[in-house]
Amino acid sequence: EKRTLILAFESSCDETSVAVIEDGHKILSNVVATQIKSHQRFGGVVPEVASRHHIEEITICIKDALQEAQVGYDDLDAVAVTYGPGLVGALLIGVTAAKTVAFAHSLPLIPINHMAGHIYAARYVEPIEFPAMALLVSGGHTELVYMPAENQFEIIGETRDDAAGEAYDKVGRVMGVNYPAGKTVDQWAHEGHDTFNFPRAMERDDNLDFSFSGLKSAFINTTHHADQIGETLSKQDLSASFQQAVVDVLAEKTQHALADYPVKQLILAGGVAANQGLRERLERDLAHNPTTHLVKAPLKLCGDNAAMIGAFAYVAYQHGVFADATLNADPSLEF
Ligand code: KG4
Ligand code: ZN
Secondary structure, three states, X not given: OOOOEEEEEEOOOOEEEEEEEEOXXXXXXXXXXXXXXXXXXXXXXXXXXXXXHHHHHHHHHHHHHHHHHOOOHHHOOEEEEEEEOOOHHHHHXXXXXXXXXXXXXXXXXXXXXXXXXXXXXXXXXXXXXXXEEEEEEXXXXXXXXXEOOOOOOEEEEEEOOOOHHHHHHHHHHHOOOOOOOHHHHHHHHHHOOOOOOOOOOOOOOOOOOEOOHHHHHHHHHHHHHHHHOOOOOOHHHHHHHHXXXXXXXXXXXXXXXXXXXXXXEEEEEOHHHHOHHHHHHHHHHHOOOOOOEEEEOOHHHOOOOHHHHHHHHHHHHHOOOOEOOOOOOOOOOOO
């Protein structure tokens, strides 16, 4: 049987990535050029700097991705690209590159939602079974997504203020950690203890929404107060306390959602899905759940990459979801 090869593009934030994916679940190549170093001295992603890097990197990524996959343009069946949500200038580079390749080689163009891409990173672990639910935690989003069937997404809960990753980056910054701080805070958390007992916002409320700004403020107030009285707090204990509060809230709300929406799979995805504390907690919570089993996005595919875009693109391809040359970036695209 003929295989379907998709050339996928991702450029929504600070990674330029191009991948060649076979049948939506086999990675032939997944080239990721990260710009993190260029943004670190500014303490976060600078949109203009991101756009310039994407322009410089994208043609190199295309060449490398094709070469590594050992395929040529003639072997491809379609081109897929993230067109939102994200930084408009950054998205435009990927969208323009994908349109150009599609037009030049007469290939269909598949428009992809970045968040659907994150969820489909799980496809590299096993096929997605429906109904499914995703706990989607990234730098810009924190949401619970119900998927009754393939290509259907319904947000059933979301953050009312900061995203989980954003909170990690902010408390990390307070402790002097470079952007993005999540990984370091996660490591410190494992070396410390929950001694501060930070607030768990909305944990017991009867809804599926999240809030992390109160936790962030409590953290900042605690460190600020210690500074004023000349006391040095343990970064490990601060991190452990912060992480325990984040994980408790995410895990509690997820249990609540699973009670309301019985599903076959719970998918953990997004940049913060790389968090060891969160992965272990959900593993424990779902270990004895007879109906729902946990599928964690592979560690290497939690952060932004084009392989996840190619995985969902295969579904869109089968559903006949195509765009024409008028496709534009949509920075606030929703499901
Ligand atoms: O999905 P992603 O790569 O980009 C967005 O689409 O936002 O997520 C990046 C976020 C950053 O905030 C980063 O600090 C966080 O994911 N992150 C983590 C960990 N690794 C990355 N947060 C907590 N624990 C981690 N191990
Ligand atoms: Zn992302």
